Amino acid sequence: MKQLELDNVVRQYLISKGRNSLNGYSRYLQFAIMGLEDLHADLSKEEKIKKVDVDRSTFVIDPPEDMIELNMIFFNNSNGYIEPFVRLTDMSYTVDGKCLTDDVAVSPNAQQMGFSWADDNFRSGDYVGRDFGSVKGSRFTYNINPEDNRIQLSSNAPRSVYISYKGSPSTVDGKHLVHPYYIEPIMFYMDWAESRFKGNISPAEKAEKHRQYVNAKHKMGLRLGRFSLQDAIDAVRQTTRLAPKI
Amino acid sequence: MTKRKLGEQLIKTLNAGSNNSDVKITMPQAMLYVGQARNVMIKELLYSNYANFGEFDVPHDFLSEFIVTPVENEYGQVMSSLPAHPIGGIHQDMGIYHVSYPNDEPNAFAPLKSGWSAMYAGMASQNLEGRSGYYPQGDKIYFTEDVSGDVLIRMIADSADIGERDFFPITPDMESEVLGRAVSIAQIAMQTPEDNQNDNEAIRVG
Numbered sequence: 001m002k003q004l005e006l007d008n009v010v011r012q013y014l015i016s017k018g019r020n021s022l023n024g025y026s027r028y029l030q031f032a033i034m035g036l037e038d039l040h041a042d043l044s045k046e047e048k049i050k051k052v053d054v055d056r057s058t059f060v061i062d063p064p065e066d067m068i069e070l071n072m073i074f075f076n077n078s079n080g081y082i083e084p085f086v087r088l089t090d091m092s093y094t095v096d097g098k099c100l101t102d103d104v105a106v107s108p109n110a111q112q113m114g115f116s117w118a119d120d121n122f123r124s125g126d127y128v129g130r131d132f133g134s135v136k137g138s139r140f141t142y143n144i145n146p147e148d149n150r151i152q153l154s155s156n157a158p159r160s161v162y163i164s165y166k167g168s169p170s171t172v173d174g175k176h177l178v179h180p181y182y183i184e185p186i187m188f189y190m191d192w193a194e195s196r197f198k199g200n201i202s203p204a205e206k207a208e209k210h211r212q213y214v215n216a217k218h219k220m221g222l223r224l225g226r227f228s229l230q231d232a233i234d235a236v237r238q239t240t241r242l243a244p245k246i
Numbered sequence: 247m248t249k250r251k252l253g254e255q256l257i258k259t260l261n262a263g264s265n266n267s268d269v270k271i272t273m274p275q276a277m278l279y280v281g282q283a284r285n286v287m288i289k290e291l292l293y294s295n296y297a298n299f300g301e302f303d304v305p306h307d308f309l310s311e312f313i314v315t316p317v318e319n320e321y322g323q324v325m326s327s328l329p330a331h332p333i334g335g336i337h338q339d340m341g342i343y344h345v346s347y348p349n350d351e352p353n354a355f356a357p358l359k360s361g362w363s364a365m366y367a368g369m370a371s372q373n374l375e376g377r378s379g380y381y382p383q384g385d386k387i388y389f390t391e392d393v394s395g396d397v398l399i400r401m402i403a404d405s406a407d408i409g410e411r412d413f414f415p416i417t418p419d420m421e422s423e424v425l426g427r428a429v430s431i432a433q434i435a436m437q438t439p440e441d442n443q444n445d446n447e448a449i450r451v452g
């Protein structure tokens with residue numbers, strides 16, 4: 001698939017403004033990256049998958065640095081299928097050393113990592129607590145600790161898991177690469193970004209530049225999500241997957 | 247055209263066509279006035295083009311070319327003295343127009359500002375998409391750490407830094423206007439009465 005370097009888009013913008021030198025490049029590059037991130041967040045279908053080793057003492061994993069939104073945590077089970085983790089929002093973790101949901105004893109290791117990690121709790125011989133995030137049948141669970149930016153897995157997690165997520169725009173050798181459809185909306189974003197906080201530009205002009213960007217973004221969305229004849233055929237096929245009756 | 251030729255023309259203009267020692271303006275003064283007139287005119291022309299055409303760019307006629315060899319200073323900064331002072335205060339610091347390795351112009355260095363390293367720290371644009379970068383500071387030019395070897399600099403150099411017999415970077419059609427402006431500056435100097443008495447006192451005017 002054809003991809004352009006973002007540097008190319010910045011130079012196209014400079015050329016469009018009548019420039020023949022790189023003066024202002026670093027500022028425009030920053031605008032271009034901001035535009036790319038905005039478009040990426042709304043329209044990108046790119047999904048990143050990263051393999052992460054699980055700390056066996058705490059069952060805590062660090063999310064990828066470029067992760068914006070978690071899609072799924074999974075591993076391949078022995079049957080060759082994807083085994084997803086389910087988010088257990090009441091899986092407890094600690095904030096400032098205190099458990100958020102229960103006053104329970106926590107493993108020193110887990111507490112150190114920001115999560116409570118409780119064994120079964122008994123009072124006067126009766127079970128009163130639970131294994132936070134632990135096994136319930138064959139369920140694999142996780143929860144996110146936003147404060148410490150960590151993910152807690154249930155104790156039945158394997159040694160390594162995969163994280164599927166939406167990340168920041170990718171770079172190859174330190175360079176951002178963009179699909180050709182991104183060029184026009186990024187340039188309109190740069191034009192808008194350059195003016196939006198300036199005091200000498202009228203609100204009407206700023207609004208017009210923003211409108212141009214939104215239009216270009218919409219056009220890009222249409223191009224990326226274009227419903228082709230092949231898509232239609234595929235859709236029909238999916239709905240008529242019946243065994244022939246003989 | 248050279249600065250000296252324009253200077254001679256200025257002296258002749260002020261001296262009814264002759265270039266003799268009677269003229270009140272000396273050659274160094276004449277060249278200084280010509281240079282000052284050029285500096286102002288370039289700036290005015292750039293902004294006039296911007297106002298008329300909505301685009302800001304530097305015509306090639308104004309550019310001078312230099313080669314510098316950066317060195318690492320005691321703080322680990324890769325830097326060099328600027329070979330000439332660029333015309334300042336113009337849009338996007340275009341006084342320095344192009345910087346690259348002499349044999350690799352397509353990979354031009356990204357122009358930066360002296361506060362760049364602090365402002366862009368930790369941002370995705372910090373690595374400049376793989377480009378090298380530079381920022382001028384006073385009479386020096388600093389480069390990103392990866393720069394080594396000879397560097398080509400094209401800039402609108404201050405007229406004072408252009409040799410009197412070197413090519414004087416202006417468009418041919420500007421020569422007469424530069425001369426006209428230089429005459430105006432020189433006339434102010436010529437109107438001031440000479441103080442021929444060595445009495446350690448300034449002449450009182452009026």
